[in-house]
Amino acid sequence: MRHFTVRLFAAVVFLSLVTCHPSRAMAAGTAVEAKGAAGTAAISGKVTFSGSAPAREKIKMAADPVCLAQHKEAALSEDLVANNGALQNVFVYVKDGLAGKTFPPPTTPVVIDQQGCQYHPHVFGIQVGQPLEILNSDATLHNINVQPKENKRFNIAQPMKGMKTRKSFDKPEMAVPFKCNVHPWMGAYGHVLDHPFFGVTAEDGSFTLKNLPAGTYTVEAWHEKLGAQTQSVTVADGETKQVSFSFKK
Amino acid sequence: MHPVPFRKVIKMKRLLFGLAVIGLLGAAAPKPTPDPAVGKAAYESNCARCHGPTGAGDGLDAKRMSPMPRKLSEGVFKFRTTGSGTPPTDEDLFRTISTGLAGSRMPDFQRLPEEIRWQLVYYVKSLSTAFNDQKPEPVNLGTDPGPKKATVERGKELYGQLGCAACHGTAGRGDGPSAPTLVDNWGRPIRPADLTHGSAYRGGSSVKDIVARMMTGIDGTPMPSYADALSSPEDAWALATYIRSIQEKPNFQRVIEGVKGPAPLPSGPDDPAWGAAPATTLRLSSNLYREGEIQPTSVAGISVQALYNEKEILFRLAWNDPNESRESPPDAAALALIPDRRLKPKIGSLRSWPATPEAPALDLSLWQAIQAPAYEAVLKDFAQAAGAPEGGAVLESKASYAEGQWILLIKRPLAPAIPGGAALSPSRPTLIGVAVWNGGNGEQGRRRANSNWVDLVLK
Ligand SMILES: [Cu+2]
Numbered sequence: 001m002r003h004f005t006v007r008l009f010a011a012v013v014f015l016s017l018v019t020c021h022p023s024r025a026m027a028a029g030t031a032v033e034a035k036g037a038a039g040t041a042a043i044s045g046k047v048t049f050s051g052s053a054p055a056r057e058k059i060k061m062a063a064d065p066v067c068l069a070q071h072k073e074a075a076l077s078e079d080l081v082a083n084n085g086a087l088q089n090v091f092v093y094v095k096d097g098l099a100g101k102t103f104p105p106p107t108t109p110v111v112i113d114q115q116g117c118q119y120h121p122h123v124f125g126i127q128v129g130q131p132l133e134i135l136n137s138d139a140t141l142h143n144i145n146v147q148p149k150e151n152k153r154f155n156i157a158q159p160m161k162g163m164k165t166r167k168s169f170d171k172p173e174m175a176v177p178f179k180c181n182v183h184p185w186m187g188a189y190g191h192v193l194d195h196p197f198f199g200v201t202a203e204d205g206s207f208t209l210k211n212l213p214a215g216t217y218t219v220e221a222w223h224e225k226l227g228a229q230t231q232s233v234t235v236a237d238g239e240t241k242q243v244s245f246s247f248k249k
Numbered sequence: 250m251h252p253v254p255f256r257k258v259i260k261m262k263r264l265l266f267g268l269a270v271i272g273l274l275g276a277a278a279p280k281p282t283p284d285p286a287v288g289k290a291a292y293e294s295n296c297a298r299c300h301g302p303t304g305a306g307d308g309l310d311a312k313r314m315s316p317m318p319r320k321l322s323e324g325v326f327k328f329r330t331t332g333s334g335t336p337p338t339d340e341d342l343f344r345t346i347s348t349g350l351a352g353s354r355m356p357d358f359q360r361l362p363e364e365i366r367w368q369l370v371y372y373v374k375s376l377s378t379a380f381n382d383q384k385p386e387p388v389n390l391g392t393d394p395g396p397k398k399a400t401v402e403r404g405k406e407l408y409g410q411l412g413c414a415a416c417h418g419t420a421g422r423g424d425g426p427s428a429p430t431l432v433d434n435w436g437r438p439i440r441p442a443d444l445t446h447g448s449a450y451r452g453g454s455s456v457k458d459i460v461a462r463m464m465t466g467i468d469g470t471p472m473p474s475y476a477d478a479l480s481s482p483e484d485a486w487a488l489a490t491y492i493r494s495i496q497e498k499p500n501f502q503r504v505i506e507g508v509k510g511p512a513p514l515p516s517g518p519d520d521p522a523w524g525a526a527p528a529t530t531l532r533l534s535s536n537l538y539r540e541g542e543i544q545p546t547s548v549a550g551i552s553v554q555a556l557y558n559e560k561e562i563l564f565r566l567a568w569n570d571p572n573e574s575r576e577s578p579p580d581a582a583a584l585a586l587i588p589d590r591r592l593k594p595k596i597g598s599l600r601s602w603p604a605t606p607e608a609p610a611l612d613l614s615l616w617q618a619i620q621a622p623a624y625e626a627v628l629k630d631f632a633q634a635a636g637a638p639e640g641g642a643v644l645e646s647k648a649s650y651a652e653g654q655w656i657l658l659i660k661r662p663l664a665p666a667i668p669g670g671a672a673l674s675p676s677r678p679t680l681i682g683v684a685v686w687n688g689g690n691g692e693q694g695r696r697r698a699n700s701n702w703v704d705l706v707l708k
Contacts, residue, residue, distance in 0.1 A: 141412025
C-alpha cells in the first residue's frame with residue numbers, strides 16, 4: 001500500500017509523457033507518501049496571485065531547430081504562471097515541526113524530463129537519498145548543470161534521445177537550480193527535503209500535503225520570482241486543514 | 250616572509266630527497282610529507298600576488314586578467330581527471346602548478362623544485378573545504394586503442410552526434426549557436442575554446458588530455474562531462490583523435506614571404522596559386538587597459554600570405570572570429586606598413602600606436618565588414634571611416650565568412666598610390682603589422698588585436 005501513491009505518481013508522469021499534455025508537471029512531487037512516521041492528517045489549499053499577472057514571454061528557440069520544431073506555437077516562459085488568479089509552480093512544504101522524526105527516502109525516482117527543450121517538471125521536491133532520474137526526451141544535446149551549495153555539483157551531457165542518468169542529493173537544500181547551457185532559457189528548481197511533506201501547486205493553484213502526523217507545523221510557500229511566505233498550521237489525526245497563500249508582484 | 254630558514258629547508262629537503270631517489274634506484278620519486286610552513290611560504294612568494302593571500306582570488310593583478318585567477322578557497326577546479334563536481338587528484342594539481350595553464354595568465358612553476366611543488370599542492374588543498382567534504386573520484390580514461398580503432402572519421406561523426414558543435418561550432422572554432430550566451434559559475438561570459446588552437450588549451454592538447462576534458466568536463470564552466478554519453482573508450486579516444494587532428498599547426502615567423510604570382514593575381518581564396526605562397530602565422534595581442542581592467546580582444550592569431558606581380562600585391566588573411574559582425578561595430582582588419590623603416594623607434598609597437606599625437610603616420614590598408622570598399626590611407630590613427638578618407642585610395646578586396654573564420658583578400662599597388670605611403674619592392678624588406686577587430690566582441694578603435702612588426706620580403 002505505502003508504495004501505491006508513489007507508483008501512481010510515476011504512472012502519472014509516464015502517462016503524461018506519452019500524451020505530451022502541457023500540464024504534465026503539475027502533479028510533480030505532490031503524491032509522495034510518507035513511510036516511517038506517517039500519519040493521517042493533511043494540509044491542503046490554494047495559492048493565489050493578486051493583481052494582473054504579466055504576460056508570459058515567448059521563448060526564442062531559434063538557436064536550436066530541434067527545439068523549435070517541437071512547438072507549433074512558441075513555448076512560454078515558466079517563471080511566473082498565473083491563471084485567473086491561481087498561481088502555479090509554487091513549492092509548498094513543511095518547513096518546521098518534524099524535528100526528531102525520520103522518513104526513509106522512497107526508492108522510486110523523481111523523474112525530471114527534458115522535452116521540447118524545457119524541463120518537466122519546472123519545480124519539484126525530492127527527498128534526501130531519493131533517486132533522481134534525469135531523462136532526455138529530445139533528439140538534441142542538453143547539458144544538466146547543477147551547482148548546489150550544500151550538495152555535490154555536477155554538469156553532465158545528455159546528447160542522445162532517451163538517455164537517462166541517475167543522481168541523488170545527500171543533504172537538504174532549497175532551490176537547487178538546474179540549468180542547460182546549450183539552451184539558456186532552460187531552468188528548473190529542485191528542493192531537497194528530509195521528509196516527504198511537500199507539493200507543487202497545479203494549474204488551479206492547489207496543493208495537498210498528505211499523511212502528516214498530527215502536530216503544529218510551519219508551512220512555507222516558495223515561488224522563484226515572488227519569494228516565500230510561511231504560516232503556522234495545527235492539524236489533528238484524520239483532519240484536513242485548509243490553508244491559502246496570496247502573492248503579489 | 251622568512252627567506253633564510255625557507256631556503257635552508259629547501260636545501261635540507263633536497264639533500265634528503267636526493268638520497269631517497271638514489272635509494273630507490275630511479276623509481277618514481279615518492280611524494281614528500283606535507284610541511285604546511287614550507288607550503289605557505291612558497292604560496293606567499295609565488296602565488297599570492299594573483300590568487301590573493303588567503304586564496305580568495307583577489308591578488309593585486311587579478312582584475313586585469315581574463316580568465317581571472319581562481320578563488321582557490323572555493324574549491325572549484327577546471328582541469329581534473331576526476332568525475333564532474335569532485336575535487337582534483339594531487340597529481341592533477343601538481344600538473345597544473347608544474348605546467349601552468351597555457352592561454353591564461355597562470356604561469357608554470359617548473360623552476361621550483363619538485364618537492365616545493367608538492368608542498369604547494371598540499372597548501373592549495375588546505376585553502377578549501379572541498380577536499381574534506383569529498384574525495385576525488387578518478388575517471389578511467391582508458392588507453393589509446395591505436396589509430397585503427399580510434400579513427401578520425403569515427404571521431405568526426407561523434408563530434409556531430411554528441412553536440413560539441415552547439416558550443417564549439419561545426420569546424421571547432423568556438424562559434425556554435427550557444428556560444429554567445431555562455432556564462433561561467435562566477436557569472437562572467439565565457440567562450441568555448443577554439444579547438445583549432447591547440448596551443449591555447451589550458452589542460453594540454455594531447456589526445457589523452459582531450460579524453461580527460463571530455464570525460465570529466467571543465468567544472469565551473471558550461472563544458473559538461475561526457476562520461477555517461479561516450480559508450481566506449483574507443484569512442485572517447487576516436488573523438489579526441491579527431492579534435493587533435495583539427496588543431497592547426499601555426500607557422501610562427503618574423504617574415505612574411507611574398508611570392509611572385511600569376512599575371513592576373515588570383516581572384517579567389519581557394520585559387521591553387523596560393524599553394525606557392527608560404528603562410529606565416531602572426532600572434533595577436535591586446536594590451537589596452539581602461540580603468541585598471543583589461544578589455545580582452547578575442548582574435549589570437551592570423552595567417553598571412555602574399556602574391557605579387559609587377560604592379561600589385563595581393564594579401565590573403567585568414568583568422569578565426571567566433572562572432573561575425575557586419576553591423577556597428579563591424580569586424581575589421583588592417584595591414585599597417587611603416588613608410589620608412591627608420592621611423593620604427595618613434596612608432597613603437599603597433600599595440601600602443603599612436604602612443605602620442607606626434608607619433609609618425611602609418612600606411613594603412615583597412616577593410617571592414619560593411620558595404621563600403623576597403624581603402625588605403627596614410628594616417629596618424631586608425632580611422633574606421635565608412636569610406637576612404639581624404640587623400641586615401643580605394644582598394645579592391647574580397648571577404649568571406651564561414652564556420653567561425655574570415656578569409657580576406659586585399660590588393661594594393663606596389664608603388665604607393667598615395668603621398669607618403671610605403672613603396673614595396675623586391676630590393677628591400679618593408680616592416681608590416683596586422684590589426685584585427687572583432688566587432689561582435691565590441692572591439693573598435695584602440696581596442697584591437699595587434700601583431701608585432703615583421704618583415705615583408707618580396708622574393
Ligand atoms: Cu538544453
